[in-house]
Amino acid sequence: xxxxxxxxxxxxxxxxxxxxxxxxxxxxxxxxxxxxxxxxxxxxxxxxxxxxxxxxxxxxxxxxxxxxxxxxxxxxxxxxxxxxxxxxxxxxxxxxxxxxxxxxxxxxxxxxxxxxxxxxxxxxxxxxxxxxxxxxxxxxxxxxxxxxxxxxxxxxxxxxxxxxxxxxxxxxxxxxxxxxxxxxxxxxxxxxxxxxxxxxxxxxxxxxxxxxxxxxxxxxxxxxxxxxxxxxxxxxxxxxxxxxxxxxxxxxxxxxxxxxxxxxxxxxxx
Ligand code: ZN
Ligand code: FE
Ligand code: FE
Numbered sequence: 001x002x003x004x005x006x007x008x009x010x011x012x013x014x015x016x017x018x019x020x021x022x023x024x025x026x027x028x029x030x031x032x033x034x035x036x037x038x039x040x041x042x043x044x045x046x047x048x049x050x051x052x053x054x055x056x057x058x059x060x061x062x063x064x065x066x067x068x069x070x071x072x073x074x075x076x077x078x079x080x081x082x083x084x085x086x087x088x089x090x091x092x093x094x095x096x097x098x099x100x101x102x103x104x105x106x107x108x109x110x111x112x113x114x115x116x117x118x119x120x121x122x123x124x125x126x127x128x129x130x131x132x133x134x135x136x137x138x139x140x141x142x143x144x145x146x147x148x149x150x151x152x153x154x155x156x157x158x159x160x161x162x163x164x165x166x167x168x169x170x171x172x173x174x175x176x177x178x179x180x181x182x183x184x185x186x187x188x189x190x191x192x193x194x195x196x197x198x199x200x201x202x203x204x205x206x207x208x209x210x211x212x213x214x215x216x217x218x219x220x221x222x223x224x225x226x227x228x229x230x231x232x233x234x235x236x237x238x239x240x241x242x243x244x245x246x247x248x249x250x251x252x253x254x255x256x257x258x259x260x261x262x263x264x265x266x267x268x269x270x
Contacts, residue, residue, distance in 0.1 A: 001263045002268050003252065004223060005222055006224025006227070007224075008227065016229045017229060022227065029234045038051075040094065065078065082101070082107070084109065107153070137172070143155065144179045147188055155188055155190050156191050156193065158210060159207060191224050204240065225237070
């Protein structure tokens with residue numbers, strides 16, 4: 001089986017394509033499943049530049065995902081997911097939103113430290129001005145807190161903080177190991193996200209070192225391109241599949257109605 005569980009659409013204002021465009025690309029690639037995981041809508045204009053509104057979610061996005069999954073169900077399984085932010089003060093709202101929607105999986109992602117979007121190119125200067133070690137520590141600690149909420153199934157781009165290539169000088173191994181242990185304890189799955197290869201850091205999320213720690217505790221793994229354009233579906237998956245073979249015993253996690261099961265991963269040519 002081969003799946004791509006991390007995709008966006010034009011509704012988030014920084015991606016292109018409709019759910020159908022992504023499904024068609026996944027079909028072209030011969031994928032077994034595709035997961036639609038648009039950025040979660042949030043109340044009170046929280047980061048509204050990068051997401052659809054709550055109305056757009058209910059009136060356009062959710063119905064269109066249901067519609068394509070019906071239309072293509074004989075050829076591909078379309079999974080209903082969401083990329084949910086972990087952000088202090090919004091947990092209860094996110095919990096309710098997840099409860100009232102019938103998701104197959106929920107990706108938990110940390111994009112913000114306080115009001116700063118760590119992956120936002122507009123504010124990349126922050127890495128020059130602040131202590132990069134402290135940024136990394138805060139980022140991993142925030143991922144750890146996200147994992148403990150019990151809200152999510154999948155840890156999205158575990159080390160997103162490396163996106164622009166700024167690296168810590170202090171050794172972070174112990175902290176990384178601690179967070180990996182927390183992921184295990186809370187029975188979450190770790191995403192191999194290939195989008196980092198298309199970013200200044202030119203590396204997958206997470207790094208091979210982090211994957212080796214994940215292997216030590218037998219963390220389940222899944223796969224996502226974080227496509228923001230239909231042509232990015234399944235991007236760099238041959239390399240990602242190699243990682244699954246090396247660090248996940250060749251098993252990939254699938255989700256249906258938030259139940260996880262592991263199956264053998266298959267190779268993909270694109
Ligand atoms: Zn995005
Ligand atoms: Fe993200
Ligand atoms: Fe994403």
